Amino acid sequence: MDDKNKNLILATALCLLVIIGWYFLFPPEKQAPSPEPATNTQPLADPTPTAEEPAPETVTATGTPDSQQPGRNPADEPRVKVDTPNLVGSMSLIGGRIDDISLRKYHTGLDDSSPIVALFEPTGSDAPYYAVHGWAPGGGLTAADVPGSDTEWQVEKGEVLGVDSPVTLVWDNGKGLTFRREISVDRNFMLTITQSVENNSGATASLAPYGLLRRHGKPTELKNFFILHEGMIGVADGKLSEVSYKKMADLPESGGDIRSETTRVESNGWIGFTDHYWMSTLIPQPGASFRSVARYDPGRDIYQTEAVLPTVSVGDGATETVTTRLFVGAKQWETLRDYERDGIADFINSIDWGWFFFLTKPIFWLLHHLHQLIGNMGIAIISLTLIIKALLFPLAYKSYVSMARMKELQPQMQKLKEAAGDDRQKLQQGMMELYKKEKVNPAAGCLPILMQVPIFFSLYKVIFVAFELRHAPFFGPFQDLSAPDPTSIFNFFGLLPWGAPEPGTLMATIFIGILPLLLGISMWLQQKLNPAPADPTQQMIMAWMPWVFMFMLGTFASGLVLYWITNNTITFSQQYAIMRLQGYKPNVLGNIRTGFSRKAKAEKK
Numbered sequence: 187m188d189d190k191n192k193n194l195i196l197a198t199a200l201c202l203l204v205i206i207g208w209y210f211l212f213p214p215e216k217q218a219p220s221p222e223p224a225t226n227t228q229p230l231a232d233p234t235p236t237a238e239e240p241a242p243e244t245v246t247a248t249g250t251p252d253s254q255q256p257g258r259n260p261a262d263e264p265r266v267k268v269d270t271p272n273l274v275g276s277m278s279l280i281g282g283r284i285d286d287i288s289l290r291k292y293h294t295g296l297d298d299s300s301p302i303v304a305l306f307e308p309t310g311s312d313a314p315y316y317a318v319h320g321w322a323p324g325g326g327l328t329a330a331d332v333p334g335s336d337t338e339w340q341v342e343k344g345e346v347l348g349v350d351s352p353v354t355l356v357w358d359n360g361k362g363l364t365f366r367r368e369i370s371v372d373r374n375f376m377l378t379i380t381q382s383v384e385n386n387s388g389a390t391a392s393l394a395p396y397g398l399l400r401r402h403g404k405p406t407e408l409k410n411f412f413i414l415h416e417g418m419i420g421v422a423d424g425k426l427s428e429v430s431y432k433k434m435a436d437l438p439e440s441g442g443d444i445r446s447e448t449t450r451v452e453s454n455g456w457i458g459f460t461d462h463y464w465m466s467t468l469i470p471q472p473g474a475s476f477r478s479v480a481r482y483d484p485g486r487d488i489y490q491t492e493a494v495l496p497t498v499s500v501g502d503g504a505t506e507t508v509t510t511r512l513f514v515g516a517k518q519w520e521t522l523r524d525y526e527r528d529g530i531a532d533f534i535n536s537i538d539w540g541w542f543f544f545l546t547k548p549i550f551w552l553l554h555h556l557h558q559l560i561g562n563m564g565i566a567i568i569s570l571t572l573i574i575k576a577l578l579f580p581l582a583y584k585s586y587v588s589m590a591r592m593k594e595l596q597p598q599m600q601k602l603k604e605a606a607g608d609d610r611q612k613l614q615q616g617m618m619e620l621y622k623k624e625k626v627n628p629a630a631g632c633l634p635i636l637m638q639v640p641i642f643f644s645l646y647k648v649i650f651v652a653f654e655l656r657h658a659p660f661f662g663p664f665q666d667l668s669a670p671d672p673t674s675i676f677n678f679f680g681l682l683p684w685g686a687p688e689p690g691t692l693m694a695t696i697f698i699g700i701l702p703l704l705l706g707i708s709m710w711l712q713q714k715l716n717p718a719p720a721d722p723t724q725q726m727i728m729a730w731m732p733w734v735f736m737f738m739l740g741t742f743a744s745g746l747v748l749y750w751i752t753n754n755t756i757t758f759s760q761q762y763a764i765m766r767l768q769g770y771k772p773n774v775l776g777n778i779r780t781g782f783s784r785k786a787k788a789e790k791k
Contacts, residue, residue: 263308264338266353267346271373272515277347278308279339282355282367284377285309285316287514289464296657296665305464305514314402317466317512319367319379324392324497332393333357333365342366349373362387375515376525382507385500394497395508397468401489404431405461413647415538418480418491419465420457422449426535427478434482434489446481454531457491458513463653465536468493469511472529517653519554538651545644549574550652557654563667564660567649567745571752574645578638579760586761590768591626642753649745660744664701667745671699698740701747706736708754715761715772 265276268287275286287306294300306316321332333339337357344353352370359365364384371377385391408416408431417430427449429437437445451470457478458467470476470493479492493510500506513525517537526533539546552573556566575582598620606613621627649655659665663672676697709732739747765772 266341266344266355268348268371269346270349270371272375273371274302275304275306277369279341279355281318281335281337282320282333282339283308283316283318284369284512284514285314289515292516293657303464305466309402313406315400315466317397317399317468317514319381319395319397319510319512321365321381321383321393321395322494324394326389327391327393331359331361331363331391333359339367343368347371363391374521375513377512377514378509379512380507380509382505383500384505385502388502390502391500392497393500393506394494395510396492396494397510397512398490398492399458399466399468401459403487404489407461409462411650413538413540414462414651416461417459418457418489419460419467419536420449420455420478420480420491421532421535422451422455422478423453424532426532429480431489434480435484437480437482440481443485444481444483446479449478451476451478456530456533457493459489459491460517460536460538462651463517463656464515465513465517467513467536469513469530470495471509471511472531519550519652519654537653538647540644540647540651542640542644542647545641546648549641549644550648553648553652554654557658562660563655563658563745564664564748567667567749568752570645571749572756574641575753575756575760578641581637582757582760583764586764587768588627589761590765591624594769595620595624595626645749646746649749650743655743655745658745660748664744667748668743670741671701671744671747673699673701675699698737701744701751702736702740704751705739705747705754706732708751708758709735712754712758712761715758715765 264279265286266279268275268277270290272290273287274290275288277284277286285306285308288302288304290302292303294303307313308316320334323329323332339355339357342354342356344351347353347369349371352368355367355369357365362385364386366382366384368380368382369377370380379397381395383391383393405416410416415428415430417428417432418434420427429447435445437447440446452475453473455476455478456467456469457480458465468491475496477492477494479490479494481490481492482488483490495508495510498506498508511530515521519534519537522534522536535543539550549570553566553570556569557563560566560569599617602613602616602620606616655668657665658667660667665672674697713728713732739750762772
């Protein structure tokens with residue numbers, strides 16, 4: 187086998203390794219199978235405490251619903267309607283579950299006729315997900331003495347839960363304890379739940395108020411992307427805690443097959459579940475202590491978070507009241523910021539800012555305000571990239587100047603290589619003397635580039651995680667910058683009367699759209715600023731690299747691809763201008779012609 191064939195095989199193998207590695211790190215989105223409705227009615231909790239175990243540490247949320255009673259259809263349950271500018275749905279009077287919440291303003295697709303986004307769904311649906319509030323029995327009480335999964339609450343006040351119309355539910359246990367639950371909601375995504383227990387039993391009652399979120403199975407739109415956190419999220423006294431859905435199976439055992447982890451929160455915290463764009467969160471009052479619990483039942487594939495407040499003792503004739511909040515909605519930056527200013531500690535950190543939060547936060551702030559000023563998210567991304575490249579221009583200038591100086595030394599370095607032959611030590615000494623004589627630092631071009639990496643990764647992170655990019659239009663066919671390019675070679679970029687292949691499929695990867703093509707061309711032009719490497723293998727790899735990345739990155743969100751195109755274009759312009767200023771004239775057209783010229787390739791060999 188001749189050297190030409192060996193180099194071709196090697197280059198092809200390396201490209202395949204790059205592709206395989208990329209799809210391992212960036213797997214395409216998959217639709218998770220819908221979980222089967224749960225039929226086991228055992229609670230996902232610790233055993234109910236007995237009279238001899240009234241300590242707050244042993245009180246936990248018990249008697250919570252996994253499914254409706256046999257023969258009962260959730261649609262037939264007595265319900266209270268929820269109707270606000272942002273939330274719509276209902277809550278069941280059986281168990282007092284908040285289990286039917288959708289987001290009025292957000293649709294699953296671009297078309298307004300598509301279904302609105304449903305966050306909470308009742309048991310018996312394909313993906314049950316709901317919130318429950320209640321009281322766990324302490325000393326002297328049993329599960330039958332407190333409201334549970336089968337308790338049918340009565341409406342004491344209100345008919346429809348709205349912004350200015352709270353609803354009050356009541357239940358009497360027949361033994362002197364009367365439980366009330368007042369639920370109110372604001373104009374955004376926050377519900378306030380005020381629970382009270384009135385004791386006329388003739389004896390002191392010990393109970394622990396709690397709230398919990400329960401999810402049957404993983405979200406159907408789970409991204410499974412390594413730079414995005416999806417799963418349990420919480421804050422405990424200023425410390426952020428994140429456990430992915432996958433990692434919840436690794437929580438410590440807490441009896442049977444149940445996995446759980448408990449954190450004692452002294453004064454400020456919250457806990458819940460976060461997805462790419464949506465979140466539900468249990469929020470005790472600021473200053474309140476509570477136990478923050480994350481649980482997973484692998485047998486039934488149920489995920490649960492709990493906020494269990496300390497046990498209270500309610501004397502005969504007394505009434506105890508506790509207030510908590512429940513967030514159910516979109517992770518809008520401004521909304522979360524306003525709630526944080528209202529006292530919810532670190533609520534803005536429910537957005538996955540990543541390791542470089544000190545960069546991603548100000549970058550998003552700038553993108554957000556550019557979008558408000560310009561009114562078009564695509565142009566805002568381009569403007570943001572221009573601003574960041576301008577701020578980093580001094581570093582880029584040093585890099586490109588160093589690269590230009592190094593290129594000027596190429597003829598002298600080639601003579602040193604010829605003179606040294608196979609003597610590596612002699613070659614190294616000669617190059618060091620040359621660098622010293624010409625006052626060139628070979629590392630000077632690398633360091634500024636390395637310093638830019640965290641900034642551009644942060645920009646990439648912001649564009650990926652920001653809710654504000656969801657269904658954000660650019661122009662023409664690009665009406666959702668959070669989705670892959672909707673155009674395709676397959677339908678001649680939208681001119682033919684059939685749609686593009688489904689995103690995430692092999693066809694969509696092969697038949698790429700306009701933006702991925704522009705990305706490949708911009709990377710290819712960057713390469714042509716410099717002559718092709720003399721080594722045939724390197725030359726082959728460099729020739730293939732733009733087109734390999736074009737297909738790999740083509741399935742990413744349009745906003746990200748737009749950012750890469752803008753960044754490549756600005757980088758090309760900066761590097762070309764700086765090289766010209768330093769006396770080095772990049773022969774871009776000549777390099778392109780050489781790349782297509784078989785004769786030129788043969789002469790290089």
